Amino acid sequence: MLRLRLPQRLRRLLSSHQELVADELARDAIASGATPIAQLSQHQVGTAQGTVAMLTLNPRSGSAWLEADLNDGTGTLKLIWMGRRVIPGILPGVKLRVHGRISLHEGNPAVFNPGYEIVAD
Incomplete structure (x- = not known):
């Protein structure tokens, strides 16, 4: 059993802080039943x-x-x-669960006017 755990421990030791945070976010998203963002498809x-x-606040045609x-x-x-x-409540660093139709905005996956809930840590 130690043989199986050693590579995982070694990987964690050699990973950057950003990689560890990304892994934790991905595990949390999957455990919650959400679809990983990388697997979302347009029109789904x-x-x-x-x-x-x-x-970001972007002005568009007279409205923001x-x-x-x-x-994730x-x-x-x-x-x-x-x-x-x-x-209210949507700030950088806040954990959100969102739902909506996936589309593309400037070539990137996007959801317009998504349903959302703030998730407690």
Whole structure:
């Protein structure tokens, strides 16, 4: 049994902090029943869970779009709320579970006006 555990321990020792955090995020997302972001397909309705990595306010045609990058350790999903400037509780570092139809925005996977819930750690 020690033989099987040694490579895993060695891998953890040699991994960077970012790799360890990404692994933990991916495990949490999968354990929650969410689909890993890397496996989401365009036009599919899906559920993803991860941490808000970045929040941006973009002006679009006279109204603002609130954009968040959700990272689950396997990839990044752009969340776009049209016509919103702020959503209480959604800040960088917050863990979210989101649901919606996957589309592409500027070549990247995105969900427009996703349903969401803030997940307690």
